Amino acid sequence: MTIREIKELLNAEVCCCENPDVDILSACGSDMMSDVLAYVKHQAVLLTGLVNAQVIRTAEMMDMRCIVFVRSKKPTADMLDLACSCGIAVLSTTKRMYEACGILYAGGLKGNGEINE
Amino acid sequence: MSDALSFHYDVDGESFSSAGQASAGVKKNLRQLGIDPEIIRKVSIAMYEGEINMVIHAGGGEADITVEDNCIVIVLTDRGPGIADIDKAMEEGYSTARDNIRALGFGAGMGLPNMKRYTDEMNISSVVGEGTTITMKVFF
Ligand SMILES: Nc1ncnc2c1ncn2[C@@H]1O[C@H](COP(=O)(O)OP(=O)(O)OP(=O)(O)O)[C@@H](O)[C@H]1O
Ligand SMILES: [Mg+2]
Numbered sequence: 708m709t710i711r712e713i714k715e716l717l718n719a720e721v722c723c724c725e726n727p728d729v730d731i732l733s734a735c736g737s738d739m740m741s742d743v744l745a746y747v748k749h750q751a752v753l754l755t756g757l758v759n760a761q762v763i764r765t766a767e768m769m770d771m772r773c774i775v776f777v778r779s780k781k782p783t784a785d786m787l788d789l790a791c792s793c794g795i796a797v798l799s800t801t802k803r804m805y806e807a808c809g810i811l812y813a814g815g816l817k818g819n820g821e822i823n824e
Numbered sequence: 825m826s827d828a829l830s831f832h833y834d835v836d837g838e839s840f841s842s843a844g845q846a847s848a849g850v851k852k853n854l855r856q857l858g859i860d861p862e863i864i865r866k867v868s869i870a871m872y873e874g875e876i877n878m879v880i881h882a883g884g885g886e887a888d889i890t891v892e893d894n895c896i897v898i899v900l901t902d903r904g905p906g907i908a909d910i911d912k913a914m915e916e917g918y919s920t921a922r923d924n925i926r927a928l929g930f931g932a933g934m935g936l937p938n939m940k941r942y943t944d945e946m947n948i949s950s951v952v953g954e955g956t957t958i959t960m961k962v963f964f
Contacts, residue, residue, distance in 0.1 A: 738929055739926075739929055739930070739931075739932045739934075740929040740930055741873065741930060741931075741932040741933075741934035741935050741938060742932055742934060744869055744872070744873060744934070744935075744938050745934050745937075745938050745941070755929075757928075757929045759840075759841065759928060759929065760840075760841040760842075760843075760844075761840070761841075761843065761844060761876070761928065761929055761930070762929065764843070764844035764847075764848065764872065765872075765929075767844075767848060767851070768844070768847060768848075768851070768865075768868045768869050768872045769865070769869065770861070770865055785841075
């Protein structure tokens with residue numbers, strides 16, 4: 708699923724995105740960054756309701772390609788600068804975590820537990 | 825080792841929002857050296873967890889990364905409160921973090937187990953009241 712498709716499915720606002728055609732292979736929804744750091748695999752999107760610089764750092768360390776802030780949360784300018792410099796796309800949707808995850812899952816995007824080995 | 829390459833970082837214990845800068849710096853340096861992305865990922869995740877721990881549990885510290893012939897060595901040193909029961913701290917889900925830390929997205933008790941999972945060797949030496957040194961190795 709591409710970032711463009713994620714944006715359309717979630718009716719999301721694009722806060723920064725260099726290349727909407729980047730392919731996303733799996734997804735993870737969490738507000739606990741160490742859980743994200745424990746389980747996420749390649750080319751993933753992170754859905755979160757947490758807003759602080761460590762969300763971007765976590766995605767950077769994991770080589771994630773996209774972050775979706777749920778419940779209309781908006782990243783700060785500093786967070787966006789950091790995301791852009793790391794080539795991470797940032798979206799914001801009014802949908803809640805459960806709905807956003809469900810929509811992407813129904814759209815064919817697997818959880819990262821399902822694409823393991 | 826004569827041709828070993830090393831990087832040193834001071835980790836600021838006062839600023840949560842700048843935590844992770846050292847790990848991000850290491851990630852960039854290792855990329856420039858053309859090191860395998862999978863190795864870089866392991867090193868950066870393990871170091872990032874350790875860096876966050878130094879910020880939230882120990883008031884900051886220092887990080888030294890050495891690229892050797894067959895591995896990358898990460899040494900994290902702090903003068904924080906130390907860890908009384910290391911076995912307990914290594915358990916998944918064990919955390920002494922308060923609600924204010926959990927509200928920032930940390931304190932799941934997953935950091936040390938993650939560091940062990942992403943590295944090939946990990947050693948913790950800690951003295952209560954003096955500080956903690958964690959040494960990790962990722963082999964090529
Ligand atoms: N550098 C350190 N100095 C003192 N105590 C530490 C240090 N690192 C870890 N600890 C102790 O070990 C516990 C477990 O650490 P761990 O990283 O696994 O979990 P956490 O930091 O509490 O939560 P998470 O890593 O999931 O955000 C911590 O709650 C803390 O009590
Ligand atoms: Mg931790």
